[in-house]
Amino acid sequence: MKTGSAAIASSNSTQSLRVLVMSTLAFLISFAVWMMFGVIGIPIQTSLGLSASEFGLLTATPVLTGAIFRLPLGIWTDRFGGRTVMTLLLLTCTVPLWLASYANQLWQFLLLGLALGLVGASFSVGTPYVARFFPSERKGFAMGVFGAGTTGAAINMFLAPALVARYGWESVPRVYAVALLVTAVLFWIIAAPDTRAPGRSVPVRQQLAVLRDGRVWKYCQYYSVVFGGFTALSIWMPQYYLNEYGLSIAQASLLAACFSLPGGALRALGGLLSDRLGAHAVTWWVLWIAWISLFLLSYPQTDFTVQTIRGPMNFHLGLPVWGATALLFILGIAFACGMASTFKYIGDDFPQNMGIVSGIVGMAGGLGGFLLPILFGTLLDFLGINSSCFMLLYGIVWVSLILIYITEVRRSPPLGTSSKEQTHHS
Numbered sequence: 001m002k003t004g005s006a007a008i009a010s011s012n013s014t015q016s017l018r019v020l021v022m023s024t025l026a027f028l029i030s031f032a033v034w035m036m037f038g039v040i041g042i043p044i045q046t047s048l049g050l051s052a053s054e055f056g057l058l059t060a061t062p063v064l065t066g067a068i069f070r071l072p073l074g075i076w077t078d079r080f081g082g083r084t085v086m087t088l089l090l091l092t093c094t095v096p097l098w099l100a101s102y103a104n105q106l107w108q109f110l111l112l113g114l115a116l117g118l119v120g121a122s123f124s125v126g127t128p129y130v131a132r133f134f135p136s137e138r139k140g141f142a143m144g145v146f147g148a149g150t151t152g153a154a155i156n157m158f159l160a161p162a163l164v165a166r167y168g169w170e171s172v173p174r175v176y177a178v179a180l181l182v183t184a185v186l187f188w189i190i191a192a193p194d195t196r197a198p199g200r201s202v203p204v205r206q207q208l209a210v211l212r213d214g215r216v217w218k219y220c221q222y223y224s225v226v227f228g229g230f231t232a233l234s235i236w237m238p239q240y241y242l243n244e245y246g247l248s249i250a251q252a253s254l255l256a257a258c259f260s261l262p263g264g265a266l267r268a269l270g271g272l273l274s275d276r277l278g279a280h281a282v283t284w285w286v287l288w289i290a291w292i293s294l295f296l297l298s299y300p301q302t303d304f305t306v307q308t309i310r311g312p313m314n315f316h317l318g319l320p321v322w323g324a325t326a327l328l329f330i331l332g333i334a335f336a337c338g339m340a341s342t343f344k345y346i347g348d349d350f351p352q353n354m355g356i357v358s359g360i361v362g363m364a365g366g367l368g369g370f371l372l373p374i375l376f377g378t379l380l381d382f383l384g385i386n387s388s389c390f391m392l393l394y395g396i397v398w399v400s401l402i403l404i405y406i407t408e409v410r411r412s413p414p415l416g417t418s419s420k421e422q423t424h425h426s
Helices: 002-032 037-048 052-068 070-079 082-102 107-133 136-167 171-190 204-212 214-245 249-265 269-275 279-298 321-349 355-382 389-411 417-426
Strands: 302-308 311-317
Touching: 002 052, 002 082, 002 107, 002 136, 002 171, 002 249, 037 052, 037 107, 037 136, 037 171, 037 214, 037 249, 052 070, 052 107, 052 355, 070 082, 070 107, 070 355, 082 107, 082 171, 107 136, 107 355, 107 389, 136 171, 136 214, 136 249, 136 269, 171 355, 204 214, 204 355, 214 249, 214 279, 214 321, 214 355, 249 269, 249 279, 249 321, 269 279, 269 321, 311 355, 321 355, 355 389
Parallel strands: none
Antiparallel strands: 302 311
């Protein structure tokens, strides 16, 4: 009996590992595709003569459909199974991705961006799919490892500039389309079927009933800050470095990866911290670290003159490139932990409705990632200050801190409180 139980446990462990590895790989490739315009948008902006607002719209368009379709894909995952939905999603998105290499007008880029942006909804497929293979005490870590697929943004920063420099921007969507196709085939072959029968008998209206729970909307607010901010800055940072410090596309993308790489790779750390300290404590301190970092990043390059008894003295205040990069690195770590802690909340509080809840929360985060680049561009056109993107985020995080303090911190201690202990406060 013990031997049989050990064999079953070993089989389940192998199955869980296969699901986690393949889902993370699929999400990583998908996220690189989703962030593609953050790099290739720079030469496209030059060739089409786009304004900062138009550049923001170009880079944000794929994020819109990725955000909107997170909810229905989360529902379909609960009904049809994660393996089937993920494979079909990856295969579908290869077509508009390849066609994007032939676009030469803004409206064409926007239309194809909407189509290929569906791949960003892969998160809402992988989250419930992976969660079903792990017990509650390991769910935070598993969600963190899967969420580390957001390192696709950093891979895009390394790979896309090299392809642009050698073969032109058109090579990037073609290479990514082939990678997406290969990943879809491998996913179907290696990933395991869902551990429980998909809920085909559960009506959509019944699945949507969970949205009446106020905790869902609270987690939407958290995720719109940490994931929306991460996505928007991953898109925006290459052109920020290029305009603020006069760097090349390759140099700007490399430094931008200092934000997006820890923002993705250390998500597993956020999962571990959430398992140990509780999702509430991690989320609270993440927002404080982000608020301080954004305050320092917001200060624009400033020259001023002070009249002294010995005559005028000129001063310069502003972050050097290494200072901005260090702060962005810290901000990336904070956002990584915040993304993981949000889904620790969901995994603990809604184990039977992971698809629908992760879908709506992911949609909120994606909509934040869509709106912010457009607002960044509008502010840049209006103010002419490169650091205005950080000013906007600083204000949003400040409001979020006030809301979290009013709704949570006054009701329960921020340190050492587990997610289960928080449920009756929510």
